[in-house]
Amino acid sequence: MKISLWLAASIAFIAATACSPPSCAQSRTPEDVSPPTRLKRFETRTQAMGSNLDMVLYAESLDAARAAFENAIDCLERHSIPLNHYVAESEVNQLPSLSARSPRPISPVLARAIERSRQWFGWSQGAFDSTQRETIQLWSRARRLKTLPDPEAIQKALQRSTWEKIELREDAQRSMTITHEGPRLSLDVGGLAVGLLLDDMMLAIRESGITSALINAGGDIIVSDPPPNREGWSISVAGLQWGDAPLLNVELRNGAITSSGDLNQFAMIDGVRYGHIIDPRSGRPVSQRRSVTVIADQAIDADAGATALAALGHEESFRLSERMPIREVYYLWLPENETNPHFRTWVYPSVNAPTR
Incomplete structure (x- = not known):
């Protein structure tokens, strides 16, 4: 599920319950019995990034839990500002005004999003392409108005989208700058922004102890x-x-999981179902019903991986995913004129995910 970037900062503590060891029918000797934990479960829910934001953690006290929650929310507030497509003054929305061959300083958060987007463009052989913002906007408008976009406009948008014209560089002060050679620089990092923010929020919670x-x-x-x-x-x-x-249910530890599919976001136009998953290589929505779930070490890669594999389809995904920084894939697809979806899963037990 891809969710838009906006933030409501209120926090409501929902519950704090003692965590007791699970019951066990098998008898144990005193040496086998672990000491009771002092940790308690704390939960909070707020509205953030266009959806519910739920956080659960185990801490020794309400004060410790409150500090961790507040640090995570503070991190989200600060790091989401440069990436927010829904605020005209945001850093990512200012990129189209950048003159060609004129370096512009950018924040570390946006630099990370752009650099990881470039890597995913390579890993997916173009199926994940953050330079396709104009193409995505054309199809978003088409679904909203129930009218197909102009084919010529799609072709022009595709021609303006290329990573070859974008350069990221670290200057003498170790700040990042971006330069482009084309007529207009327009990026959409929404395909991995939520994952990036989740990684940063979890780091803030870890730093809270x-x-x-x-x-x-x-x-x-x-x-x-x-x-x-x-x-x-x-x-x-x-x-x-x-x-x-x-x-199915998965038992997950120290990792991230994201799903992408056309279950929720689609439109019927002239009797044809058009989903929100755009294949940036063709500039058109994928036609086959599908849902892909990805597990990775980092949320940024689970987020981008689910988007990329949903665009690729199951056959190309199976061929290319071994080179990607992901652990597991669960792929569902519904062939044309069939009623029962097909399912495939594959696992990469040893993944060396690039560090951020």
């Missing part, structure tokens, strides 16, 4: 160590259509 936490931004999820006396955080992978039972 909390080692067991979960953050859920409308279905984009990152977790650290599991709850006490648990092997992992139990997370359900949804089916392809509304009302479907969960496809």
